[in-house]
Amino acid sequence: MSLAKPAMRGLLGKRLRFHLPIAFALSLVAAAAFKYGVTEPRKQAYADFYKQYDTTKEFNNMRDAGVFESVRPTGE
Amino acid sequence: MLATRALSLVGKRAISTSICVRGGHGVAKVDDYALPAYFDRRENPLPDVQFVTELSAVQKSLKEKEKGSWATLSNEEKIALWETQLLAPTRVYRISFKQSFAEMNEGTKEWKSVIAGMFFFIGMTGLVVLWQRKFVYGPVPPTFESEWKEKEVQRMLDMRINPVEGFSAKWDYENKEWKK
Numbered sequence: 001m002s003l004a005k006p007a008m009r010g011l012l013g014k015r016l017r018f019h020l021p022i023a024f025a026l027s028l029v030a031a032a033a034f035k036y037g038v039t040e041p042r043k044q045a046y047a048d049f050y051k052q053y054d055t056t057k058e059f060n061n062m063r064d065a066g067v068f069e070s071v072r073p074t075g076e
Numbered sequence: 077m078l079a080t081r082a083l084s085l086v087g088k089r090a091i092s093t094s095i096c097v098r099g100g101h102g103v104a105k106v107d108d109y110a111l112p113a114y115f116d117r118r119e120n121p122l123p124d125v126q127f128v129t130e131l132s133a134v135q136k137s138l139k140e141k142e143k144g145s146w147a148t149l150s151n152e153e154k155i156a157l158w159e160t161q162l163l164a165p166t167r168v169y170r171i172s173f174k175q176s177f178a179e180m181n182e183g184t185k186e187w188k189s190v191i192a193g194m195f196f197f198i199g200m201t202g203l204v205v206l207w208q209r210k211f212v213y214g215p216v217p218p219t220f221e222s223e224w225k226e227k228e229v230q231r232m233l234d235m236r237i238n239p240v241e242g243f244s245a246k247w248d249y250e251n252k253e254w255k256k
Binding site for chain 2: 049
């Protein structure tokens with residue numbers, strides 16, 4: 001009983017034809033997941049924060065807490 | 077080349093005790109490790125020599141008959157050889173090879189020793205670390221004390237560290253407490 005002759009050529013090509021599309025697809029999925037799972041929510045969070053941000057009020061709060069060196073808290 | 081051809085008449089492994097004549101100058105003893113060797117390797121399926129080197133008389137006759145057509149063996153010869161298991165295909169195989177591919181490829185139980193060794197040395201390292209903590213290292217700086225840490229946190233909140241998504245974002249400035 002004789003065995004079939006194994007594939008002798010084209011092994012790398014066969015492997016690439018199988019693995020490269022999968023690799024590209026998975027990379028795209030990973031990038032899309034990161035974009036829509038992380039970066040877009042983060043951009044939205046920053047936009048929402050600064051929409052309601054009162055610069056002067058925050059500055060005065062920080063000044064009164066005493067963290068600045070250029071201005072002393074009000075009343076000193 | 078001529079010397080090895082001559083040596084092949086002597087017998088494949090009997091060469092170890094014979095000597096190699098080189099160009100009339102003298103004799104050089106051929107050491108065992110310099111001869112073609114037998115080894116079971118998956119990547120080199122047909123080694124340079126067969127496994128069984130010294131064939132008994134019966135095995136020798138079998139090898140001779142193996143070279144010819146097995147149909148020419150008489151029935152008595154076949155039965156006699158079969159009874160001695162010499163004509164069995166596996167027996168012929170075992171003359172040429174020590175282990176089959178299945179046998180040479182099978183895994184060992186070595187991984188258990190490896191894991192045991194790993195755990196042992198990690199444990200030894202742990203003991204060394206504990207001893208170091210007690211006898212080598214000095215006290216930690218004052219910046220690790222609770223009062224210092226409280227003042228640190230308060231200052232970070234005053235400075236509004238990471239107010240969007242991070243540290244100060246979790247503090248409720250109206251009620252002066254951490255957000256739920």
